[in-house]
Amino acid sequence: MTSAATAGGPARPTPPGKRKSVTGTRKAIVVGFLLPALVLLGALVVYPIGYSLYRSFFDQAGSSFAGLDNYKEIFTEDTILTAVKNNVIWVVVAPTVSTALGLIFAVLTERVRWGTAFKLIVFMPMAISMLAAGIIFRLVYEQDPDRGVANAVWVGVHDTFAESAGFPKAHPLPVHPLKAAAGGAFLTKEPVTAGRQVQLPLVGVAPDKMPSDAKPAMAAEPEPDDGKITGTAWLDFTKGGGGKPNSIDAKELGLKGITVEAVKDGKVVASAKAGADGTFTLPASADGAQLRLPADNFREPYNGVNWLGPSLVTPAIIGSYVWMWAGFAMVLIAAGLASVPRELMEAARVDGATEWQVFRRITVPLLAPVLAVVLVTLMINVLKIFDLVFIIAPGSAQDDANVLALQLYRSSFGTDSNLGVGSAISVLLLLLVVPVMLFNIRRMRRERRR
Numbered sequence: 001m002t003s004a005a006t007a008g009g010p011a012r013p014t015p016p017g018k019r020k021s022v023t024g025t026r027k028a029i030v031v032g033f034l035l036p037a038l039v040l041l042g043a044l045v046v047y048p049i050g051y052s053l054y055r056s057f058f059d060q061a062g063s064s065f066a067g068l069d070n071y072k073e074i075f076t077e078d079t080i081l082t083a084v085k086n087n088v089i090w091v092v093v094a095p096t097v098s099t100a101l102g103l104i105f106a107v108l109t110e111r112v113r114w115g116t117a118f119k120l121i122v123f124m125p126m127a128i129s130m131l132a133a134g135i136i137f138r139l140v141y142e143q144d145p146d147r148g149v150a151n152a153v154w155v156g157v158h159d160t161f162a163e164s165a166g167f168p169k170a171h172p173l174p175v176h177p178l179k180a181a182a183g184g185a186f187l188t189k190e191p192v193t194a195g196r197q198v199q200l201p202l203v204g205v206a207p208d209k210m211p212s213d214a215k216p217a218m219a220a221e222p223e224p225d226d227g228k229i230t231g232t233a234w235l236d237f238t239k240g241g242g243g244k245p246n247s248i249d250a251k252e253l254g255l256k257g258i259t260v261e262a263v264k265d266g267k268v269v270a271s272a273k274a275g276a277d278g279t280f281t282l283p284a285s286a287d288g289a290q291l292r293l294p295a296d297n298f299r300e301p302y303n304g305v306n307w308l309g310p311s312l313v314t315p316a317i318i319g320s321y322v323w324m325w326a327g328f329a330m331v332l333i334a335a336g337l338a339s340v341p342r343e344l345m346e347a348a349r350v351d352g353a354t355e356w357q358v359f360r361r362i363t364v365p366l367l368a369p370v371l372a373v374v375l376v377t378l379m380i381n382v383l384k385i386f387d388l389v390f391i392i393a394p395g396s397a398q399d400d401a402n403v404l405a406l407q408l409y410r411s412s413f414g415t416d417s418n419l420g421v422g423s424a425i426s427v428l429l430l431l432l433v434v435p436v437m438l439f440n441i442r443r444m445r446r447e448r449r450r
Contacts, residue, residue, distance in 0.1 A: 049430065056423035070424035080425070083402040086314055087432075090385060090403060094318050094325075095378035099371060101322065102329025106337050107359065109330075119334065123327035130324075134391030137320040141307035141392065151304030158302050166258060166297040167209060170202045175245050176236070178202075184295035187263070194287045195224030198231025201246055202255065202293075205235050209301075210253060211276075217254040218277040227284030231291070233258050234278040254278020258297050262286030308393065310400040317392050317401060321385065329374045336370030337363070369447060376440045383433055404429050 059066040074080050105122055109115035125133065142148030145155040172178035172186055177199060181187040192198050197220055217234035233255045234248060243249040254277040262270040262282050270286040282291075307316045340363065348358050364371075386405035393401035404425055412422030 052423040052426045055419055056427050058420050060418045060420055062419060066420055070418075070420045071428075073421055074424055074428060079399055079402060080407055080421075082399065083404050083407040086402060087383065087404050089314060090318065090382045091379055094321050094382045094385075095375050097318075098322050098325045098329050098378055099333075099374050101326040102331075102333050102374065103364075103367070103371065105326065105330040106334040107363065109334065110337065119327075119330060122330055125324045126327050128324070130387035131391065133320060133324055134388050137316075137323075137388075138392050140320075141316055143303065143306060143308075145304050148304070148307075150307055155302055155304045158304075166299070167202070167205045167255060168298055168300045170205045170255075170298055172202055173236070173245060176201050177246070178293070181292060184298055186293045188291045191288050191290050192229050192231075192262075192286065194227045194229060194284065195222050197222050198229060198291060199246060199248075200231060200233040200260065200291065200293065201236035202233070203235065203237050205237075205255070210235070211256040213276055214253040214256045214278075215276040216250060217248045217252050218279055219248055220279040220281070223281070227287055229262065229282040229284075229286045229289075229291075231260070231280055232278045233260060233274045233280065233293070259294055261292045261294055262289040263292045264289045268292075308397055310397055313393050313397045313401040317388050320388055320392060321382070325378060325381070329378070332374050333367060333370055336367050340366045369443075372443055373440075376436055376443075379436050380433055383429060383436075404432075 055062065056070050057066060057068075058064065059069075074084070105119070109118050112118060128136075139147065140149045141151075143151060145151040177189055178186045178201075179189050186202075188198070188200075217232055220230035220232050222230055232248060235253050235255060236245060236247075237243070238249050238251050243252065255274055256276045256278070258274045258278075260272050260274065260280050260282070261268045262285070269289055270282045272280045272282050274280045306312065344362055344366075345358055348362055353361070384405050385403055386409065389398075389401050389403050389406050390409070398406075408422055408425045408429070411418050411425060
C-alpha cells in the first residue's frame with residue numbers, strides 16, 4: 001500500500017524537534033565570514049596589546065617582575081619626559097593648525113575660479129609618503145642657504161633690509177701698516193696726514209667673498225691742498241703668486257664697500273666707504289687721526305636660522321606635517337561645505353550680515369561635525385607620529401624633537417634596548433588614544449540619532 005506522499009497526497013509536517021532555525025543558520029554564516037577577520041584581529045591587535053601590557057611589568061631581561069618601575073621611569077627620565085611634552089605640543093598644535101588651514105582653503109576655493117586646481121595642488125602632498133616628505137624637508141631646513149630653501153629665502157629677505165656681510169676672516173700681515181684693535185677691528189699703527197697716500201692692505205679674503213663688481217686696485221691721488229685724507233684698501237694678494245707686500249699690483253682687487261673710520265681720542269670723527277677700486281676719501285677733520293677698519297667689516301655673513309636646532313626643531317617638523325595634512329583637512333571640509341544649505345547664507349546676507357559674520361555664525365557651526373571628524377582623526381594620527389621626527393631631526397637634536405613613538409622605537413631596539421620600558425610606552429600611547437577614540441564613537445552615535 002503506497003503512502004499519501006507517494007500517491008501524491010500532502011507532505012507530512014516535519015516534527016518540531018527537527019526544524020532548522022533560520023536565525024541560527026544566519027548566525028553561523030555571519031560567524032563563518034567574520035572568523036578569518038577575527039582571527040587576524042586577535043593575532044595582530046589583541047594579542048600584541050595583551051602581551052605588551054604583560055611585558056611592561058617585567059624588567060629589561062624579562063625574567064623578573066618589576067611592578068610599576070617601568071611606568072615610573074617614563075615620568076622620571078628626562079628624555080622620555082621631553083617626548084611626553086612634545087607629544088602634547090603635537091596634539092594641540094598640529095591638528096588645530098591643519099584643520100584651520102583646511103577650513104580657510106575650503107571656504108576660499110569656493111570663490112576662486114581655479115579652485116579645483118588649487119585644491120589639487122594643496123592635496124598633492126598627501127600622495128607623498130612620510131619618508132619622502134621627511135627627506136624633502138630635511139633638505140628644505142638645511143643650514144647652508146645654498147642648499148636649504150628655507151634659509152635661502154630667509155637670508156634673501158634679511159639681506160634686502162640689512163647690510164650684507166663684508167669680508168669675514170680678512171686680516172693684515174705683520175708687515176702691513178695695520179694692527180689689531182679691540183673688538184676685532186684693525187687700526188693704523190701711525191696717525192695719517194693730508195698729502196700722503198694711506199695704504200690699507202689685507203689678506204685672507206676668500207675669492208667667493210670678494211664683491212663681484214670689484215675692480216683692480218688703484219693708488220688714490222693725494223689732495224694736500226684741501227687737507228683731505230685719501231687712500232686705498234685692497235686685497236694684497238696676487239693669484240698665482242708674485243707681487244710685493246704693501247704694494248698695489250696689477251692683478252690685485254680693491255675691497256669695495258669696506259668701511260674706513262678716522263678715530264681721534266677714541267671718537268670717530270669721519271668715515272667713508274671704499275669704491276670698486278678700493279679708493280676712499282676722508283674730510284680734513286681726519287687729518288692727524290688713526291684710521292680704523294671696524295669689526296663690522298669682518299663679521300661672518302648672516303647664515304639664516306638654525307631650523308633644526310634644539311629650540312626650533314619641533315615647530316619645524318610640525319610645519320612639514322601641516323604641509324602634508326592640510327590638504328586632507330581641506331578635502332573633507334570642502335565635502336561638508338558642499339552640503340551646507342545656501343539659503344541660510346543668502347538669507348543672512350540679505351539681512352545685512354557681513355561675510356565674516358556669515359562665516360562665524362553660519363558656516364562654522366554647520367560644519368562643526370565635519371571639523372570634529374577632521375580634528376579627531378588628526379589627533380589620533382599625531383599621537384603615533386614617528387617618520388617625520390626620525391628623518392628630519394638630526395642626531396644632535398633628536399632628543400629635543402623626541403616623541404613617544406620615536407622613544408618607543410629607541411627603547412625597544414638597539415644595543416641598549418629595554419623592552420620593559422618600550423612596552424610601558426606602548427601602553428601609555430594606547431591609553432592616550434583610547435579617550436580620543438571613545439569621544440569619536442560617542443560623537444558618531446549622536447549623529448546617528450539625529
